[in-house]
Amino acid sequence: MHIVGLPDISRNKLSPTLIVALMFTLLFISCASMAEEKKPESATENKPKVVNKTTAIKKPIELTKQHKEDLKHYLATEQVQPLLAGPDDYLTLVKRYTSANSKGVVILLPEWQQGATNPKAINYLRNELPAKGWSTIAIQPSNKPEGYPSSAITVEQQKEENQLTLKEYKSKLNSMLNAVMNTARKYPGIVLVIAQGNNAALLIDIYSQDSSLQPNALIMLSSYRQSNHAFINSLNEQFAHQVASSELPILDLYLKYDNPLVLNKAAQRKAFSKQEMKVYYRQRQLNNTVTGYYPEEELFSQINSWLKAIGW
Structure with missing residues (x-):
């Protein structure tokens, strides 16, 4: 039987052109069939992945812990000593x-959020005072x-x-002070506290x-009471009265370029101390070029x- 339009394979040899055309046709049919077989699998792979929304996000390391790890890592072991307070x-x-x-x-004692090697004033005093006869104990608050x-x-x-x-x-600060004072009393001489903010x-x-x-004796550096706006004045006034009524010798230092609240409330402490005729109280403003940083030599x-002046 002979089909019109196709060569008679039984009687004639296939031409090279026809052989190539047949091969491409078979290849196309084979690829189409493979694509159909793989279609369900690829559709499954393209499905959006379900995200687990309950995965917890790790919190950043606490600032106090960061300070402690830095101190242990960068400073000599003999300088870093633990202190247990409760x-x-x-x-x-x-x-x-x-x-x-x-x-x-x-x-x-640095301000909260600050390290025991705070470069604004504490670290300079920590390194400078031993040469002048003072042992120093810097606390990581x-x-x-x-x-x-x-x-x-x-x-x-x-x-x-x-x-x-x-x-x-x-309460925690009280326990820490008690522990550090017990350590300080083991050294000869007087005990002086320098605290910030x-x-x-x-x-x-x-x-x-x-x-x-x-x-x-106590030396205060840029001291003030922080709180909500409604309580700022009353808390700092209470602080000023406590300074004036205390029998503790106090040196009250602050900066020309300082925290605005420090600058606003310093005069109040000085006025109350004068009214109470507090003898061992001195307040000084130090000139600085960088906000918050104490000039080392003047400090x-x-x-x-x-x-x-007070006999030491």
């Missing part, structure tokens, strides 16, 4: 005096209390939450309630001259 542990940086005679020990100041809607709620938060923070103001509050924790000069 259930909490702290790190202290201890440097013994290197002069012929010992004058005493200086406890250095706790982080700023979480949720302080309160973000509650009403003023009453803010006050209540702030009081609870600060009560817990001051809010921690300096909280120390005054603690000393007014427990005189057994008081050092021989040391003010501390040294004040200590000599």
Whole structure:
């Protein structure tokens, strides 16, 4: 039987052109068939993947823990000493005096959120004072209390939450002070505390309630009380009254370019101290070029001259 349009394969040989055409036709049919077989599988692969929305995002490392790890990593092991205060542990940086005679020990307490090697003032004093006869104990403080100041809607709620938060923070600060004072009293000479910012103001509050924790003298650097806007004035006025009524010798230092709240409230402390005729109180403003950073030589000069003025 002969089909019109196709060559008679039984009688004639296939031409090369026809053979090539047949091969391409067979190849096309084979590829089409393979594509049909793989279609369900590829459709499955292209389905969107289900994302597990319950996967927890890791929180960043706490600032206090970062400071502790940095101190352990970068400083000599003999300088870094742990301090246990109740259930909490702290790190202290201890440097013994290197002069012929010992004058005493200086406890250095940075502002919360700052490290024990804070370059604004603390680290300079930590390294400079031992050559002048002072052993230094720099404390790595706790982080700023979480949720302080309160973000509650009403003023009453803010006050209540702030009081609870600060009560817990001051309790830990009190325990830490007790532990570090026990360590400091093992050194010969007097005990001097140099504290920054809010921690300096909280120390005054603690000393007014427990005189057994008081050092021989206190130096405050850029001190003030932070809180919600509704309580700023009352808290800093209370702080000023505590400074004026305290029998503790106090050197109150702040900067020309400082925290605006420090600049606004410094005059109040000085005025109240004059009214109370506080003898061992001196306030000085230091000239600085970089906001928050104390000029090193002038800072040391003010501390040294004040200590000599009160007999040390």
